[in-house]
Amino acid sequence: MNENKAITYSLLAHIRNSGTLMKGPVDVFVPLIKRTLNQINSKGILKGESILEIQNEANLMYSIDFPIPVLKIILNQIANEVNIGDEQNFIINKDSSFILKAFYFEDFEEKIQESKRDAENLEKIFIDFCKLKNIEVSNKTSIFDFIDKNKISISKYLSNNQDPNGIDYTIEAQFVEFFKKIPKVFDVVRRIYLGSIISSFLEYKTENFTQDVELLFDTNFIISLIDLNTPESTHTCKKLIEVGKNLGFKLTILSDTIEETKALIKKKAENFTNTFLTRKINPEDLYNACERRDLNSSDLERIIDNLDDSVKSFGISIYSFTERLKTSAKNSTELEKFKKIRTNHFSALHDTIAILYVKEKRTKKIREFEKVNCWFVNNSSSHELEDFKDFEKYSYEYQKETIRVDELLNILWLSNPRLNTNIENEDLIDIGLSSIVAHTLNDSLPKASIIRELDQNIQKYRADVITDKDILNISSRISNRQIKNISDFNNLANTNSVEFQKKLKEESLIQEKEEKERIEKFDKLYERFEKEINILDKVKSNFKTKEISLNEKSEQLENQKQQLSNEQNQNKIKIDNLSNELEKERKEKNEILKNLIAENREKFIENEIAKWKNKSLKQLMYCGIVMICAITYFLYLAEWKIDNCIYVYENYKNNFLITALITIVGFIFTFFILWDFRGKHYNHSNIKAFKDLIKIPEDLK
Structure with a gap:
């Protein structure tokens, strides 16, 4: 599974x-x-x-x-x-x-088969690593569980699931830390880690995510922010500041947190030359940052003097009105619980007022992460944080007040990775893996107070017997959990300093011997790993060569296909051009024919109208001729009758009546014919109506 x-x-x-x-x-x-x-x-x-x-x-x-x-x-x-x-x-x-x-x-x-091979190889290498550490590998031991640890951690925020306790992932963390130097292994770890975070999408509700959020920062966050922790921690905290600003979050720190941070740095400055073992065991110790940045105690004093301005330069507001919270804290159950897990009263009071500040901002208990409007953000990997889990057991049903910076960044990325949060995949992986490795390794160390006491005893009783190399060997054994009973060493130092030095020397010699054997084993493991990787690379290379060959053949076929397609396209273009030319000629001929038909049609219509008009003209001419003949005849008779006296007059009278009748009838016909003539020649409505009634021959349509 x-x-x-x-x-x-x-x-x-x-x-x-x-x-x-x-x-x-x-x-x-x-x-x-x-x-x-x-x-x-x-x-x-x-x-x-x-x-x-x-x-x-x-x-x-x-x-x-x-x-x-x-x-x-x-x-x-x-x-x-x-x-x-x-x-x-x-x-x-x-x-x-x-x-x-x-x-x-x-x-x-194909990708699944490749992922399967990578997973099998990673598990095999992990088993070999465990054997080199003389750790028995059980069916329950798996590097994949450790990689999935961060998902399990953030699930308590997303789905209110309890983070399982009692599982020791030290060997897995050491494995990841060791193989950071070998990209071929570490890249597989990175991919699996990214996938585990992506799978948390299935638990996350993004539709109600609020961006009206306030972040209240703890002391360890500020220490990391001003680069007095590991480079990875500094990068993580600066990334959250960047993301918070882009999302419009309010960034706050209590004035008491500023004072606690100053006190912590001041204490480190005062003991600058009196510690050695602590910095070798804990890579997150402030002294290691000083060594990396070449800082001395005077530099730490300057950092203290400028701390307020440094904090403000990141856009963080300092909240100074904490007296009311202190009054509430003094009689609170939270303070009593914090007193049991903090080293001093001031630290317990500080954490109590921070928790009360967040509770006031929330106004009520909240179940869903996306509805939380205020968080107390820390970057702690100390035992105090683990003790704090017991303090918060009651709150898994509701969202607790505190959250680690890496967990918050993961969830902000989950809220929508396409938002302008500036969290790239690479950032997410580096932050997450560095965080779980650091927290896991620090969880396996004894409490800081016990290590400090041992460091003081070593400095006090080392004389000429215990060398710096011995101290390095002892710190390695403590880091690898090969020395667990440190309290016994401290007790021995108080009762028998000689025996104390002897025991330390024995542990140093054991470590020196084991280190030589481990180096030889690691060299063999690395050689075997390189051999297996080379074989795998060769297989992949052969596969890649075949794939390239197939791709080349495929490309050749594609080129031939493309060439044939181009020729077909060219032929098609030629055919299309000819078709276009023919179509153009056809359209031109059709246009000419259309114009000719239209012209003939207009001539036909004009002829029909002319015939129609000529009919009325002929009728008018006929009537005119009849009228002229009647008048002429009448005038002729009248002139002739005057010369023949009374008899002729009577004859004339009868002819006149006939002539007059003919003339009147002629005038009537002439009137109607003139009306018809006017309608055909001068009435445009009649002409248009006649034009519309003309029957066009089929060849002229």
């Missing part, structure tokens, strides 16, 4: 690093569920009564739990993607049953 989970984490990291099209927090899981649907489909399963069947298959394949609400979102997203038009390949019904007609997905099979 651990190996399967490690493969899943490695795959998630690959998807996250290569996923340029991800828009939401669940997108990284879509390929995994697609692969699950493909697995279900390959078994001949075409439908199911519930998506629980898909969930169970996914859990078996990846060894991580997909909550049903999140799974529904992923499945609906897949359905929207694969169902195109009428083709419904994957259907989720309202009753959560499903139909899976066809589904194929194998995009990551």
